[in-house]
Amino acid sequence: MNKETDTVIFESDILKRFESLGDNCEFGLVQVAVGVDQLGFFRFNNSGIEALINVLENEFKDFAAPKNIELEVACNNELIVHVSEYDFRYHTFIQAGTVDEARLLAQQQNVLRFLARKSLDDLRSGEKLFLRKDSDPVSLDDINRVQRALTAYNANNQCLWVRTSDDPNKAGHVERSNKGVLMGYMDRFSNYEDARGFSFCWFELCRSALNTWMGKNPESGRRANREVIPTEYRLKSLNDLPERVTPTMNGFILEDAVVHGDSGVVTVGSTAIAETITTGSTFYAKPRHTVHLAAAYHLFSDQTDYIRQSYNEAAFNRFRAQLNPATPATLLIPDRRDFSVLAPLREVANPRIPRLGVVRDSCVQVERLLMCPSRDPMA
Amino acid sequence: MKQTEIYDRLNALFNEVFLREDIKLSPATTAADIEGWDSFRHIELMLVIETRFNIQFHSRELDEMKNIGDLIRVIERHLPAA
Numbered sequence: 001m002n003k004e005t006d007t008v009i010f011e012s013d014i015l016k017r018f019e020s021l022g023d024n025c026e027f028g029l030v031q032v033a034v035g036v037d038q039l040g041f042f043r044f045n046n047s048g049i050e051a052l053i054n055v056l057e058n059e060f061k062d063f064a065a066p067k068n069i070e071l072e073v074a075c076n077n078e079l080i081v082h083v084s085e086y087d088f089r090y091h092t093f094i095q096a097g098t099v100d101e102a103r104l105l106a107q108q109q110n111v112l113r114f115l116a117r118k119s120l121d122d123l124r125s126g127e128k129l130f131l132r133k134d135s136d137p138v139s140l141d142d143i144n145r146v147q148r149a150l151t152a153y154n155a156n157n158q159c160l161w162v163r164t165s166d167d168p169n170k171a172g173h174v175e176r177s178n179k180g181v182l183m184g185y186m187d188r189f190s191n192y193e194d195a196r197g198f199s200f201c202w203f204e205l206c207r208s209a210l211n212t213w214m215g216k217n218p219e220s221g222r223r224a225n226r227e228v229i230p231t232e233y234r235l236k237s238l239n240d241l242p243e244r245v246t247p248t249m250n251g252f253i254l255e256d257a258v259v260h261g262d263s264g265v266v267t268v269g270s271t272a273i274a275e276t277i278t279t280g281s282t283f284y285a286k287p288r289h290t291v292h293l294a295a296a297y298h299l300f301s302d303q304t305d306y307i308r309q310s311y312n313e314a315a316f317n318r319f320r321a322q323l324n325p326a327t328p329a330t331l332l333i334p335d336r337r338d339f340s341v342l343a344p345l346r347e348v349a350n351p352r353i354p355r356l357g358v359v360r361d362s363c364v365q366v367e368r369l370l371m372c373p374s375r376d377p378m379a
Numbered sequence: 380m381k382q383t384e385i386y387d388r389l390n391a392l393f394n395e396v397f398l399r400e401d402i403k404l405s406p407a408t409t410a411a412d413i414e415g416w417d418s419f420r421h422i423e424l425m426l427v428i429e430t431r432f433n434i435q436f437h438s439r440e441l442d443e444m445k446n447i448g449d450l451i452r453v454i455e456r457h458l459p460a461a
Contacts, residue, residue, distance in 0.1 A: 016442065037410070037418060037421075038441070038442045039418065039421065039422060039425075039441055039442075044418070093419070107423075110426055111422050111423075111426070114422060114425065114426055115422070117435075118438045118441060121437055121438030121439075122438045125438065125439065127439070
């Protein structure tokens with residue numbers, strides 16, 4: 001990488017400053033995608049706004065008391081922990097009838113006690129930006145109550161309230177209300193059924209919010225100008241790019257491909273080819289500077305655990321051995337429609353492979369982009 | 380307590396929590412290196428470590444632990460000087 005690495009700001013450095021306040025696990029998964037795997041009570045549970053206000057205003061009082069915790073059985077037979085006093089629920093990913101439920105309940109009390117202590121630590125430290133997202137209508141009065149409850153712990157605490165906006169110019173934008181709440185706008189949220197299909201707009205929004213909170217220009221450190229998406233720049237499939245795609249035994253070579261920032265958005269010429277799970281949502285940046293890669297990545301989607309950011313090293317090494325070491329700037333990505341996997345790819349624990357970060361006002365350019373098959377071709 | 384002793388105790392503790400006998404920790408070991416070390420298991424680990432070492436982690440320490448080396452340093456910081 002060239003000298004531009006001096007200005008690298010990793011998404012993980014930004015996202016670790018945030019603490020999710022629900023309403024579901026989407027933002028927790030955004031953090032995990034860039035390697036921020038912080039423990040937090042609100043990160044992986046479903047919580048209504050009233051429950052959130054109640055627990056904040058009562059400082060988690062009796063939160064882990066045995067009388068307040070019960071196990072419920074979901075329709076898929078999974079055991080769900082219900083904190084009845086505050087009406088929180090979260091998954092155990094354990095099937096009913098497979099464990100000693102009394103023991104599980106006792107264990108969950110310890111977990112809740114631990115997480116409540118950690119949440120109180122975070123609330124009192126004033127070092128985190130507390131993010132609340134809401135898909136359902138929530139009143140600004142309620143959000144103001146959240147803000148008041150947060151500042152009762154530490155005057156530096158800040159609530160960031162995130163909602164969707166139909167206005168494409170607002171996506172990623174953050175503004176401050178007259179009551180001091182930061183209000184952020186997304187183009188979309190992921191589905192409740194599968195929160196992993198999140199929008200890359202989260203990264204832009206968090207950067208703006210953190211800058212605003214810290215009194216900096218919201219634009220500083222942004223990867224590129226945000227623009228209204230021109231119609232011709234919408235997603236296209238590889239089949240629509242015949243002259244730029246060369247099939248090989250290992251997949252496809254895309255000439256002149258550009259990977260934008262750290263978001264995983266890939267363009268060929270003026271055509272965006274990256275897709276998220278939900279169609280119709282694209283995020284990209286205009287190329288300004290160029291960073292040449294010196295290494296290759298390859299992960300096999302069937303053998304890679306993106307959440308834990310582990311990958312099949314043997315498969316990787318076999319594939320890499322086929323590459324011409326003299327070939328510069330080759331980036332390999334798995335053949336998946338969910339390009340959110342690109343962020344974890346750069347976080348894999350292989351010190352020999354330089355991690356890509358977000359370079360100010362720039363994109364990352366590769367000379368060739370290999371679209372790999374979904375299975376290890378050598379297996 | 381010396382670092383080697385902390386390693387030994389952690390090794391035993393990890394094998395106990397993950398129901399294995401072959402885990403050998405090193406400073407570079409991360410969650411990605413041990414099958415089943417997810418967020419839920421991480422909480423369990425932290426709880427057991429707090430109990431066994433009679434310490435209490437701060438939130439910032441928990442957030443900044445990236446590998447076993449970091450964990451050892453945090454534990455050392457909480458233990459009385461030898």
